[in-house]
């Protein structure tokens with residue numbers, strides 16, 4: 001072999017490898033179809049043909065039991081998994097609204113600059129540290145079994161679902177506050193300098209310059225947290241609130257068939273998939289906008 | 295010269311244990327253009343931010359129209375409404391259109407009626423030939439256009455003093471001219487300006503005075519041509535030789 005370095009120039013090999021050429025163009029479509037069929041078909045076959053496959057299908061995915069669990073029958077001692085979802089839905093709706101507001105308040109306290117607000121800065125920092133560190137399940141158990149014991153009248157006489165909802169708000173506000181704060185901190189310092197140099201106050205700068213820009217960067221991570229909040233409404237079941245998961249649990253221990261869990265899982269998927277798709281869509285749109293700007 | 299607009303007296307500024315300004319004194323009269331020159335890291339940007347109260351100073355005094363800005367009764371937001379600043383990296387607001395960028399300060403800081411300011415802003419845009427781009431967002435403009443919009447945004451505040459921080463340093467060489475032309479126009483109309491710059495040609499042709507910043511203080515200042523062509527201090531001479 002000789003090269004330009006030791007004198008003899010040789011024509012370089014500029015062709016793509018045979019494999020690269022096969023995968024380009026129509027070859028790629030064939031390859032992706034084949035690999036899709038093989039992988040997905042393979043997984044299905046394992047599930048279908050495994051020695052315990054038939055048993056699993058009977059105990060977890062039996063259409064008869066699934067429908068029975070979905071509609072429920074209180075006279076036989078089990079509740080509707082489908083109706084249970086309404087409880088998850090209201091817990092989610094109330095918790096979501098409160099979390100978005102509380103998170104904003106906590107983040108504002110942490111980002112404040114005035115010396116007067118120092119105690120709030122300290123408290124909000126401690127709050128986010130503590131509640132991001134404690135497993136949500138523990139917060140639910142502490143609030144759900146703790147508050148009723150306090151004998152505080154109205155506060156101690158709520159339903160398990162209300163305590164569960166409150167616990168989710170307490171926990172998730174800490175996460176969402178950090179999402180907001182990260183969003184604000186992601187805005188370049190020059191934006192703040194430019195606004196302040198125009199004579200706008202700190203508050204006006206936040207309102208008119210920083211927050212409008214931060215909102216855009218914050219929406220995808222915020223939606224991620226809300227998707228996770230939707231799922232975590234299932235944890236409220238440990239307090240005995242009859243929501244989807246609890247109803248499925250009761251069904252399985254009454255009828256000795258686990259198909260109710262599949263129903264609950266499908267119901268959660270129906271809730272979360274639109275939101276995950278929407279989040280991905282926003283992320284893609286934002287990326288396209290940034291690429292166009294660059 | 296006449297009325298003193300801005301006066302710095304022995305201004306000191308420290309970041310942690312690094313003293314960036316070690317006693318800067320500098321005065322600026324009405325209608326005067328002063329260029330601030332000095333190596334990167336010599337503290338030009340810090341000095342401009344201090345003059346604008348964007349940084350708290352650790353010693354010395356700053357006076358605007360004879361009023362000390364260290365007086366506890368001073369409202370920094372009000373001070374900044376009289377001192378406009380333009381940055382090396384433009385810092386236009388990307389979520390606002392060109393016209394809204396210009397209107398933000400006059401409408402929300404000065405509380406002037408939107409319609410009235412809008413007419414003025416359009417006139418200013420007309421002057422820089424960008425009236426047709428009023429509704430565009432900043433990322434649709436070239437660097438030179440963005441920086442000219444940023445200058446107009448500061449002019450819309452009708453400031454008594456304009457601080458410019460290396461406003462051409464982030465620009466493609468082909469775009470530097472249009473921004474310097476605008477500054478030259480402003481200087482001819484008597485705008486009071488303190489200009490941190492590495493554009494020695496601009497300093498020589500447009501500035502009345504030049505101040506050379508080194509190790510945290512102004513070690514030489516005087517009429518532009520005198521300082522640039524016949525520097526007295528060896529440090530000034532060494533710096534000018536390097537940038538030439």
Ligand SMILES: Nc1ncnc2c1ncn2[C@@H]1O[C@H](COP(=O)(O)OP(=O)(O)O)[C@@H](O)[C@H]1O
Pocket residue numbers: 309314332333334335336337338339340341
């Ligand atoms: N916010 C800051 N925190 C710490 N150091 C800083 C800060 N701003 C500037 N400095 C330091 O001050 C010195 C002067 O910086 P600067 O004023 O930007 O100089 P110039 O504009 O002349 O290049 C540099 O050493 C820089 O690292």
Ligand SMILES: [Mg+2]
Pocket residue numbers: 338339340459460
């Ligand atoms: Mg600088």
